[in-house]
Every structure is written in structure tokens, then in C-alpha cells.
Amino acid sequence: MVKRFLYSQKVAPYVFVLPFVLVFLVFWIYPLASSVGMSFQKVTLGQEAQWIGFDNYAKLMGDKTFFKAVGNSAVYMVLTLLILIPFPMLFAVLINSKLMWGREFFKSSFFFPALTSVVVAGTIFRLMFGEMEGSLINSILGWFGIDPVKFLKGQVTGYIALVALATWRWTGVNMLYFLSGLKNIPDDYYEAASIDGASSWQKFTRITMPLLKPTTIYVVTISIYAGLAMFIESMMLWNGNNSPKNIGLTIVGYLYRQGIEKNNLGYAAAVGIVLLAITMIINLTQLAFSGMFKKEE
Template sequence: MMIKKFLYSQKVAPYVFVLPFIAVFAIFWAYPLASSVEMSFQHTMLGQEAEWIGFDNYTKLMSDGVFLKAVTNSVVYMVLTLVILIPLPMLFAVLINNKFMWGREFFKSTFFFPALTSVVVAGTIFRLMFGEMEGSLINSFLGLFGIEPVKFLKGQVTGFVALLALASWRWIGVNMLYFLSGLKSIPDEYYEAASIDGASSFQKFTMITMPLLKSTTVYVVTISIYAGLAMFIESMMLWNGNNSPKNIGLTIVGYLYRQGIEKNDLGYAAAVGIVLLLIAMIINITQLIFTGTFKKED
């Protein structure tokens, strides 16, 4: 009876409801993060006793050319995906949301379908599409214009073309649905009033749609920054492994996998993971401050 009275107390009930979240957060995020931070200051090999080495792993990282290459690849990939996966989905969402648009549900399903496809399957298909043989899909298309076969997956620029094509195919539809959800919250009266004042479609988009989609845009940018920096499986499947030519497809997570799983250096891999977390936090906090998300309302 006392336990039931305690649980139904107005002071205790809120804590009971949030307890599952706190437990999951502590077990699956806070504890692993704390363990990773501790491990990053150790020399830890599977099956061996951990040895405390201070900042040696981080000092080694700063002079590790392969790691710096992975960071560069991840940051460039993130920036390029932002350039593609923010404006294009927003534009498609505006077009589909237009009341004169026919086949809305068909286009929504068509754009979203790639996200349901296994990244392993998608990566394998794109590897075949961008193959270096003359009979591969992309090279067959280029051959129609008299262009010689291109070894896409052996060059830095062409390799990123393949990566970005895969990312665009998979995620444009998802981001488009986010923007469609944001568009639904904009009252039609705003557009009707703008039409009465003689505003053009472009003016409506820049003066009404974009400002009122700010919160949705900030959210999509935030998750896209993390997704870009954390990309791994796409690269691994596209190059059929974690060893692309001259590391042109190596990412930060790929380097973490190489050190922690392939080379069994768990301490060094933990340091890579902590640096990745810091990079993602710094970039995201910067863009949140820049967009005024942390600004107090008047």
C-alpha cells in the first residue's frame, strides 16, 4: 500500500515516467562514453592488461597522416552532402506540396523508397554501376558521348562522385519528408495574403517558406552533419572493404574500425572516437549558435 501511494505521488510520478529513459541513457550512452574516454588514455589490446599512457594516443593522432586523411575525407563528404541534401529536398518538398501537383503520394513513396533499401545492397549495386569496366552502367552511358571508361573508384574526385551519388539516392527522400512536415505547419493564409499583395512565387519562397522552415532546416542540418561525419558502411561497401586506393574513401569511423577491429588497438581506436565526437559537437554547436538556435526569445 505504501509503495503504491509512493508511486502515485504527484512529486514522485514524473520521476517514475522518466526513469526508463534515464536508465537507457546511462547504460547505452553515458557509461560507454565514460569507458571510451578512460580507454583513450590507455594502451589497450584485446586479451591484454590495460596500461595507462596519458595523452600518448592523442599525441600520436595529431601526427598520424592516415588519420588526418580520414578526417579530411569525412569533413569534405559532410560539407558536400549538406550542399546537396539541404536545398534539393527543400525544393522537391515545395514542389510536391503545391496544390496543383498531381501524384503527390506516388512521388513521396518513390523518393522515400531508397531509404528502406539495405545500405549493403545499395553499396554493392553502386559499386557495380561505377565499375571501371566499359560495360558498367555509368561508363556505358558515358560511352554514348564518346567518353572513355572512367575508373571512378580509383580517383579522389571520381570516388567522391560515387559516394555522393549513393548518399543523394538514399537520403534526398528522407530529408524531403522532414521539409514536407515543416511545410504543413505554415498556414495557407500567409500565401494568400502574399498573392493579394502581388508577390511572385520566388518571393513567397524566400520571404515566407524559408524563414518559417528555419527550425526544420536547423534540425535537418544538425542530423546531416552527424551523418556525414559518421559515414562508414557506404564507403566500405563501395570499395568492397575498408582499404580504398590511397585511402581515398577512408573515413573517421573507417579508421576507428581499422584500429580497433582490424589491428586490435582499442585504446587508439577509442581516442579516434572521442576526437570524432568532439569534431561533431564543435561543428554542430557552432552552426546552432550561428543560426540563433541558442538565442533567448525576447
């Protein structure tokens, strides 16, 4: 009876889906529900939780440090989108070209940084962008007669260091996404375009870009989340969660500061819920504008 039940064509799909549903409920829905509940409470370790309603959210609205963290994360997200979408796409097109030699070597070279620990990468970039004359970047600037720059003590120069780290680390990953999308475009389209006399630029804009739209939307979606959720890179670059004038403080960094460093778990939960809301709003908006919710006729 049990064997017949398990091998039933009606029951089998639910059996295969069950592990995912259980993982989703235990590791996503339950923590999310718990965080929502905590955000309406005053929660500190070793003390009983107190219900305080919307006090945590009201406090957030007047918290200048929180808005500083939101601004930092938003700028970082925008800068990474401007770099980590077009350039990986361009590299993918070049590597996918039939005229490209050493294709596998370049794919491996671009992807290798993603295999490096973010802790190690952050430490290396902190030394590279150090303010001493012997640091790599300042040594290069010295060749052109430029005085040493304190990269990690300025807002703009701090962004340069952060975005440089993100570019080095994630260009290869996004490039592989675009390469997988390019593999799904039939060569017949390009051959027909060549017969019609289309230039390489026309092939790219009229064939490649439109047919890469699903891949591009996916890369944009995960890049938005990655930009807003960035934390370890900033922490390692400034050797801690306390950068000068909070120039490297992110939303997740502020969550960590409130929840772990200050033992204010309820307030940290409110920060996390607001981060989730911001991420969902931005991603749902870009998905709506990209036409992902439209029904195909």
C-alpha cells in the same frame, strides 16, 4: 502506500522519465566514459591495459592517415550538405504545392531508397561505377564517346560515387522532414501574400524559408553528424576498408581499422573521442550562428 507513491503527481513525472534516463546512462554515458578512459590506455585483447596518458592523442597529431580520413569525412560532409539540404527542400515545396498531382506516389518513390539495405545499395553502386565498359555509368559515358572512367580509383571520381549514393539514399528522408515543416505553415500567410501580389519566389523566400528555419536547422544538424559518421557506404562501395591510397577512408573507417583490424582499442578510442569533439564543435557552432541559443524576448 506504494500505490499512493506511484500515483503521486509529484512522483509520476519522474517515473515516466526514468526509462529514458536509465537508457541514456547505460547506452550513452557509460560507453562514453569507458571510451574516454580507454583513450588514455594501451588496450589490446588478451593483454592487460596499460595507462599511457596522452600518448594516443600525441600519436594522432602526427598520424597522416588519420588526417587523410578526417579530410575525406569533412569533404563528404560538406558535399552532402550542399546537395541534401536545398534539393530536398525544393522537392518538398513542389510536392506540397496544390498544383502537384500524384503527390503520394512521388513521396513514396523518394523515400523508397531509404528502406533499402545500405549493404545492397553500396554493392549496386559499386557495380554501377565499376571501371569495366559494361558498367552502367561507363556505358552511359560511352554513348557520348567518353572513354571508361575508373571512378573508384580516383579521389574526385570517388567522391562523385559516394555523394551519388548518399543523394539517392537520403534525399527522400530529408524531403519528408521538410514536408512535415511545411504542414505547420498556415495557408493564410500564402493567401495574404497572394492578395498583396507576391510572386512564388517571394512567397518562398519571405514565408517558406523563414518559417522552415527550425526544420532546416534540425536537418543540417543530423546531416553533419551523418556525414562525419559515414562508414558502411564507403566500405561497401570499395568492397572493404582499404580503398586505393585511402581515398575512401573515413574517420569511422580509421577507427574500425585501428580497433578491429589492428586490435589497438586504446588508439581507436582516442579516434572516437576526437570524432565526437569535432562533431560537437561543428554542430554547436552552427547552432550558435543560427540563433538557437538566443533567448526569445
